[in-house]
Amino acid sequence: MDISAHDKTALELFKIVINKGPLTLYSANSRSNMPIGTIHRHFKEMIETEKIMIYEISQAGRKKISYGPTLYGFIYFYRLDDEIKKNLDSYFDTWIKKEKFVEDLKKAGFDEKKITSDAKESKKIFSKFIYFYAGIEDQLEYLVKNLKDVPRDIRWFMGGFLLVHKREYMKAYDELVRTMPGLRKDISNFLESMIESYGKLKKMTR
Structure with missing residues (x-):
């Protein structure tokens, strides 16, 4: 994968964070050759994009504000760096000891009771989670860069989800559903497949 100069800098800083953190802006500066201004800009951006977060305020x-990784940070940079892929288990062992990271895993849906009580199983799930959602990130990036190559139905399907909270579009959508039998059939087929998937999920969780 081609990596932009911007992402290369962000990756270098993220690796400093996951290997030496939680650490402050100035601690990161002492461990790199980057100007403090560059580090500050990238830290600010990585916080805004939820790749790192505040762990401690002294x-x-x-x-002093110390920063550490988020689950999404691991997902994003996993795609860009073989070292992160290779050492993912080790990173899990390190960061699972941090309450902030555990809270982030809980928000993502990890089993609250098993995160620390069954660390071995949680580590496996963590690796699969990172792998799967890194794949999603790759597909989203492909979609952005190659929109013309994405089948129309997929573009419309994904775009429809993005319009759910826009009332003006939903009013038009409701009218289309009422007046277009073919559209109603497509929606019905989609919902039936979702119900079937949900049924399988319920059986798995019993």
């Missing part, structure tokens, strides 16, 4: 003396 009020003793000068205020």
